[in-house]
Amino acid sequence: MINFPLQSSIRRRLVFLLLMGSATLAFLLYFVVQSVARQAAQESQDNILAASAVSILDGVKLVDGQTDVDMPYSSLSMLDSVTDERVFYAIYLDSNLLTGYPELIKLQTNTAMVPVFSFGTLFDVDVRIVTVKRQIGKNEVFVSVAQTLNGQIKVLRNISSIALGVGFGFFVLSAILAFLIAESTIKPLNRLTLSVSRRGPDELRPVSAPVPSEMVPLVNSLNNFMTRLKLSLQRSEEFIAEAAHRVRTPLAVVRTRTEILLREAKTKKSKAELLEVLNAIDDSSRTAGQLLDHAMVSFRLDNLSEDEIEVQFLIKDVIDRISPLYDLKGIQIKSNSIQNCRVIGDSILLQNALHNVLDNALKYCSENDTITVTVKDISQNCIIEILDSGEGFPENSALLTNRFTRGENTKGIVGSGLGLTIAKDVVEAHGGNITISNTEEGGACVTFTLPCS
Amino acid sequence: MRYIYITLFLIFAPLQAFSLDIENSKFFGKNDAEVKIQILSTADIEFFAPMINSFLEEYPNFAINYIVASSTELFKEIKNGDHKFDLVISSAMDLQTKLVNDGYAVTHFPKINNTIPDWSTWNNRVFAFTQEPAAIVISNEIFKNLPKPKNRQEVISLLRNNSSIFKERLGTYDVRTSGLGYLFATQDARASETYWRLTEVMGSLNTKLYCCSSDMIDAVESGELALAYNVLGSYALGRESDKFTIILPEDSTTVMLRSIFITVNAEHPNEAGIFIDHLLRKTYIEQSSPISSSEILTSKTNSDLNRIRLGTGLLVYLDQLKYRSFIREWENSILQN
C-alpha cells in the first residue's frame, strides 16, 4: 500500500484512497463499457452482414449443371442502415469468381455455413468482410459481403463518449460519495474529540458516550489513562495533605507549648529567647505552608479551571478572610473603589495569589498603617491594585518575584520568599501580569493585570 | 445493336477507353463566366432547362454546359474516369447507386437550413430531386369505347378480351437498351406478381419495344400505339395533350427518383455543391421546383406509391448473373416470335 507520513490526516488518507479506488473503477468501467458496447455494435453489424451473405448463399442453385445465383433483393437491401454504407460482394465457385467485385478476393473459411469475419480495405476505404461457404454438388461456393465502416465508426465514437460519460459520471458520484464516507467515518472521532476537549481539568470521569467498535480500544485506553491520572493526582494531593498534616501537627504542639512558656517566663532574657524559638517555629511553619501551597498551585496551574469569576466578590472574600489578622495588628484595610469586573480563571488560585500579597502587606506594615485595595476595569483589562503605607519595596524589586528571594527590608520578618512567586505564576497562567512598585509616599504597590472575560 | 448485358459485363471487365455518344447539348449562361459547370445528364434539355435558368438567375456569374446522353452511355463515361464532368444527373437509380457505391462520387453536405427527407439522399453523395412515376399512357381515340384500366389486372383482362384491337399496338421499354426501362421492369417484377403475366400477355400481342419514353408518347399521341406501359409519367405530363390519358396503376405505382451527384473528377466541386444546394432548396424547402411532380402524384397517398429506394438493394439487379437471368426471362416473355 502507499506509505503515508504518519501524521497525514485520516480524512485526507481516506479520501485519497477512496478517490484512487473510484478512479481505478471508473477507468475499468470506461474500458469495460467501451469494449462491451463495441463488441455489441460489431456483433450487430456482423449479424446483418452474415444474414446478407447467407441469404445470397441461399440463392445459389444448380441449373442444368451450371451453378447459378439468384440473389434475393433483400440480401443487399437489408444492409441499408441509418448511415447508408457502401457494399461490395463477391461469389466464388472454388477459386473462380462467379460474379461480384473481383477486388474482393476470395477468403478461406473452415466450416460450411459458419460465417467468418475480417477487416480489409477496398477502393481505399476500410471494410468489414464476412465470408460463408457451402457445398454445391462437387464444388464449394464462397460468398463474401463487405460493408464500409462509416456508420460503425460513428457508432463507436458515440459509444466512446457515452462510456467516457459513464466513467466520468461514476467518478464524480464516487468522489462525492468518498467525501461523504470520509466525513461520516471521521464523525465519531470528531465527536469524541469534542466531548473530551470540552471537559474541564477536573473531569476525569471515563468517557461513556457510545463509540464505534474500532474506537473502543482507544476509548478504553483513554479511560484507563484518565483513571490512572486521576488516581495519581489524588495520591499526590493526599500525599501533600498527609505531609502537611505530619509537619504541621507536631509544629502546632511545639508552638503552643512555647507560647505557654513565653507567657510564664519571668525574665526578659528568657522571654527574648523564647520569642526567638517562636519565630523559628513560625518560620518553618510558614515555609512548610508555602511549599505545600506552591506544590498545589503548580498542580492546579497545569489544569486551570475556567470559571467565570466576579472579581469584586473574590476580593471581598479574601479581605474578609484576612481582616481579623489586620485587626489584630491594628492595620486598616480599605476597599472602597471596587468596580465590577469579570475574569475567566481559577478562583481558588487567584484568591491564593491575592492572599499572598495581602499577607505580605500585613507583614511589612505596622500599627496604624493603611492598606488600600482597588479594582478597575480599564480597556478590557481588570486592574487590581494593592498598596500600603508601609516601608515599600527595596530597589531591586524585580528580583523579588524570583523564588526565595527576599528584599533587604525583610530583616526580622518571617517569610519564605515564595509568596510573590506564587502570585506571579498564578497571574501569568491567567494571561495577565504582575508589577511591583513603590508609591509616591514610599509605600509598596502591587498591581495585578488580568484580561477581562 | 448494343446489348446492355454485354455492356454491363464489360463493366466488370477491365475498362476500355471509348468516346461518349452525346445525344444533345446546350450552353447556358455567359461565355465569359468565371465558372463553367459541366453537367452530364439523361434528362431532356426542355425538361431540365427551367431549373438551370432558376439557378443562373441567382448566380449570374456562373455558366452551365449541359450534355445529354443515355443512361448506359453516361454510366460508361463516368466509369471510364477520364472525363471532366462536375455533376451527373440520371434517372437510372440503380446505375447511379452503383457509381456512387464504387467510388465515383464525392461527399457533399448541403448547406441548407432544414433537413431533406431521408429517402432523398444516400451515403451523403447522391441526392434525389424528383419523384417521377411509371405510368400507363393510353390513346383516347382507341379507348373511346373501352373501359380505362385502373390497375395491372384490369390491363391484363382488357388485353385478353380485346386482343384484336391491341395486337401490335402495345409499346414498352426495351429493357436491354434502356437503363430506366430495366429499372422500372425489375422494380415492377419485385413489387407485383402480375408483372410477368402482363409481360407474357403483351409478348403474345407482339409488343413494340422502344428506347425512350418520348418516342412511346409520340406513338400513342399519333395513334400508332393504343397503350404504352411503364412510360415516364413526368414526360407525358409535360406534354399536355388531349390525345392521351395518363394512368397510374392503383395496385402499385413505381416512382423513380431522379438523382444527382458530384464526380470525383470535378474541377469545380464547390460550385457543383452550390448547384445541388439550390436544387434541394427549390425542391424540398421552397417546394417550388420548376420541374417537380404534379398534382397527379400528390393525389396519391404514400401507400400506393412504390418509391424506389436509393440504396444498396438496387445493386442486386445489376449483378451480372441476376441480370442475365432476368433478361433471359424477360426475353422469353416479351419476344414470342
Add this chain to the structure above:
Amino acid sequence: MRFLLIEDNQNLSSAVSERLSLDGHVVDQAESLGIANHYLSVSSYDLILLDIMLPDGDGRDFLLNHRKQKNTTPVIVLTARSEISDRVTILDLGADDYMVKPIDFNELEARCRAVLRRRSGEAQNQIKFGDVAFDSHSGTLMTGSRSIQLRAREIRLLEVFFRHPGQIFSKANLVDKLFPLEVDVTENAIEVYILRLRKHLAETNVKITTVRGLGYKLETP
C-alpha cells in the same frame, strides 16, 4: 469563653487547652466525634474548635450534621491540610472560619471575635456597667447614643476592666495581658490605650481611674 476542642492528638490538645486557660477560657477536650457529640448533648458551648482528621470520622461529616441539626454554635476548623483545595469545601459545609496549624493564638482570638461578631451580638454576652454596655465578643461598646467598634487591643483591655470592675490592675499586669509575646514593650504603651479608652468613655458615666502607684481601675462615680 467556653470552648469545645475536638482534636485527637493528645499532645496538641492538652497544649491548646492549657494555653487557652491562661487567658481565662474554659476548654473541654474531645478526642473523637463520638465523645464530642456526647459533650454537645450535655453542655452548650460558645465555640467549637474542630480538627478535620479524626479517628472515627471526617470532621466534614460532623459539620454537615451540625448544620442539619441547626446547631447554632459557631465552628472554627483547625486543619493541617493545605488551604487551597479545602477552603471552599470547609466553608461551604458550614464552618464559620478555619485556621491552619500551627495556631497563632492571637490570630485565633481575633478570628473567634470576628466569628462571634458575625453571629450577631446576643444579650447574654454583653457586660453592662454604668450606662454602657460592652460586648466583648464583638468588641462593640454601646453608650447611650452610639455603638463604637473597638480595635483588638482596646477590646482586650476593656474586657479585662469590665470583667473585674473596681479591681486595680497594674501596668505590668496589663502589659502581660495585652502584649504577651512582645519583649520590647514598655509600660508606657499601656498609657496610649488607656487614653483611647478614656476617649471612648468620655460621655459616659464609666471611668477608668488612675490609682497612684498601683494602677488603674474601672468605676462609676
